[in-house]
Amino acid sequence: MQRELRVPVVSFTFGLLSNDDVARLHAAGLYVIGTATHVAEGLAWRDAGADAIVAQGAEAGGHRGTFIGAFDEALIGTMALVPQLADATGLPVLAAGGIMDGRGVAAALALGARAAMMGSAFITCAESAISPAWKDRLRSMPDTATSVTRAITGRHARGIRNPLMLRLSEAAQKIAPYPVQNALTQELRQTASRAGNGDYLSLWSGQGAHLGRKRREGLGAAELVAQLDQEWRAAVARIASLER
Numbered sequence: 001m002q003r004e005l006r007v008p009v010v011s012f013t014f015g016l017l018s019n020d021d022v023a024r025l026h027a028a029g030l031y032v033i034g035t036a037t038h039v040a041e042g043l044a045w046r047d048a049g050a051d052a053i054v055a056q057g058a059e060a061g062g063h064r065g066t067f068i069g070a071f072d073e074a075l076i077g078t079m080a081l082v083p084q085l086a087d088a089t090g091l092p093v094l095a096a097g098g099i100m101d102g103r104g105v106a107a108a109l110a111l112g113a114r115a116a117m118m119g120s121a122f123i124t125c126a127e128s129a130i131s132p133a134w135k136d137r138l139r140s141m142p143d144t145a146t147s148v149t150r151a152i153t154g155r156h157a158r159g160i161r162n163p164l165m166l167r168l169s170e171a172a173q174k175i176a177p178y179p180v181q182n183a184l185t186q187e188l189r190q191t192a193s194r195a196g197n198g199d200y201l202s203l204w205s206g207q208g209a210h211l212g213r214k215r216r217e218g219l220g221a222a223e224l225v226a227q228l229d230q231e232w233r234a235a236v237a238r239i240a241s242l243e244r
């Protein structure tokens, strides 16, 4: 890594680094974050020397970070996962999965997270390069619209069901491992993107994406962060007012 770039933080979503690799990153002055979908993975990252853990709940959009055990045994909801990881590892936890507004951020903090990590809320922002067809589906989807599949890339990931996901899932025995399946479906997905055809895109999304519909279309990422900042403070104040 080029030292002059001075990257302050590295975050890993797939797999686990060795102690030596984490030590090399620390020696270069980096803060190291690993992703865990259950407690054993969090402990493995802690033992490898990570500084913090992303707790990726089952609600999360995009690829699953599971690297120990079966993926379907690691679909633990954010609400259950965050406090268990915080207690077990003693490390700062970043909650990820289903957090779309300040209520979710406040809930994550109440559960013991130090921060919230959000994907689906940002991919409809003005700066996001995803296709308009994908943005449209994110804004119109109901809460039941997503599934976890490995049919599109060969690794389990949560996205909105569409003909691409459903048709590829029909022949499970033909799905190649990641990254081969990803490469095999790439041209089709790129062509669909150019044609504005949402039926054959990989529509990665978390279960909460529908909540983003209340925000102005084309909102900038900085404006979204400012709104989230106001919202989580208001949520905490509302909870505090319940005591009176």
Ligand SMILES: Cc1cc2nc3c(=O)[nH]c(=O)nc-3n(C[C@H](O)[C@H](O)[C@H](O)COP(=O)(O)O)c2cc1C
Residues within 6 Å of the ligand: 011, 012, 013, 056, 059, 060, 061, 062, 063, 096, 097, 098, 099, 117, 118, 119, 120, 121, 123, 204, 205, 206, 207, 208
């Ligand atoms: C379109 C999309 C792409 C993503 N790409 C990455 C990635 O490259 N690296 C990563 O660590 N996580 C990635 N994620 C996962 C997020 O970091 C996070 O786990 C997830 O978005 C949290 O759930 P949410 O989508 O409900 O907010 C991606 C998520 C989405 C929706």
